Amino acid sequence: MEPSHKPAAPPTGSTSPSGNGERKSDPSVPGAAPAGTAVPRGATRAQVEQAIRSSLLTGRFIPGKAVTLRGLAAELGVSPMPVREVIQRLAAEHALVVKSNGRVQVPEMTGARFDEILKARLLLEPEVAAMALPNLTKADADRLLRIDLDIDRCLGSGDAVGYMTLNHQFHFHMYRASGSQILLPLVESLWLQFGPYMRMVYGRVGTANLVDWHKQALRAIDTRDATALRQAIASDISDGMGMLGRDGLPNP
Amino acid sequence: MEPSHKPAAPPTGSTSPSGNGERKSDPSVPGAAPAGTAVPRGATRAQVEQAIRSSLLTGRFIPGKAVTLRGLAAELGVSPMPVREVIQRLAAEHALVVKSNGRVQVPEMTGARFDEILKARLLLEPEVAAMALPNLTKADADRLLRIDLDIDRCLGSGDAVGYMTLNHQFHFHMYRASGSQILLPLVESLWLQFGPYMRMVYGRVGTANLVDWHKQALRAIDTRDATALRQAIASDISDGMGMLGRDGLPNP
């Protein structure tokens, strides 16, 4: 809704970018980028993908909302073309669903989906964390500690978006150290799938998380205890998803 | 290479489909479908996706091979458009890789990737099988048995492609009964990733698989023994990947 991404919308009220006089001046953003700034190949698509991904991860797209090609394209100030490809990509990762008639929408959470995502996270993420453990340096531990302190601050002030963003950073800064090429993408796909549902967490931040499992994880990293790290991550996932809550979801 | 899919290539030697006189007669297949047969929406893309997916799963694409948009499009007799979207989709599932310059190629197998795929399969597939167990009917068990008998026949006659196709059918007919919406797609992504590497199995069919774990799995299904089923699937995966072989792969 909020067109915060639109870089330089045409001043005329024409939503459709067709009909403007200039043609093919700059293939990236029609209206910005004053024709001369070197734009790397495929830059537009990368920007579009990043914008949509972060919108999904922080819950800015509400589940069930219809996503239209031209709508998103206009919102981002680009042609429908790069949006098409990004949508295909995200649909393949099940971050978006294409219905039988081709319409695209943000997937709605169901009880069964919720349970399965929880199960999949519990299977994969402790393993990825354990893979990362030998590669985690002192600098990584420091970075993780700083992120966790910021998380505490967000929990204290009730900043839900900040909490979600930082929680994502905490987990993936650790996971990335695993050097995993297979398991890590699978985990990323899972986070994208419950991301939109995160919206439910608004206002609920600070009520749960009696035990700070991140601190336990940091201790396990310090002592190089893979079993303890696995346990801490598993507990963190269970508690975090518990905070989201499965109750009230349709069962199918 | 063999243009078996091309329905009605222009008689002229022009590889590029531009320049043909007829325009916009039928949006599906240019030259076929005599303008009146109802073609469901998005039919072309579905066909293209199916074609490429099965090529990947049965190892018809050799790892490292460059995949070009226009090349594939010409081979399938369609415009580059649907191929673009399918490629994006498959790249998102890591069945294809997009290099930094935008070029697309079939991913090459490395030792690390191989180990990780094996680990991921061992984590996920026994679980999916266990989820499927309560839903497996007598009819499913019969179907699985028939597939396995066909597998035995292929192993006897050294039919590698038949073996790979049927092995895929065996596993996924079972897995599909789980009704899983999250774990099953993850598993499918894994199969797509080691599919091209399956090519290595040509000629090696029949040398391994001393224990028939499929038969063990069928027995576990009969006795509704989840633990035994998990074990059978895990062993089947280990043996199957062992037949593919990790030796000789570059380590990174």
Place this chain on the structure above:
DNA sequence: GGCCTTTCTTTGTGATCACAACTTGAGAGC
């Protein structure tokens, strides 16, 4: 002969167009 430069070709990318299917809304008929 080997290496560098230049040209031509190939290839991905973004934009736009045309079309069919779907959705939505208004209006006529009962």
Place this chain on the structure above:
DNA sequence: GCTCTCAAGTTGTGATCACAAAGAAAGGCC
């Protein structure tokens, strides 16, 4: 007043075009 019908608008899909960047190949220079 309700429902059915039909028209207008919306939306996804396939095709084609134009362009820039990256490769490949050919030619010239040392």
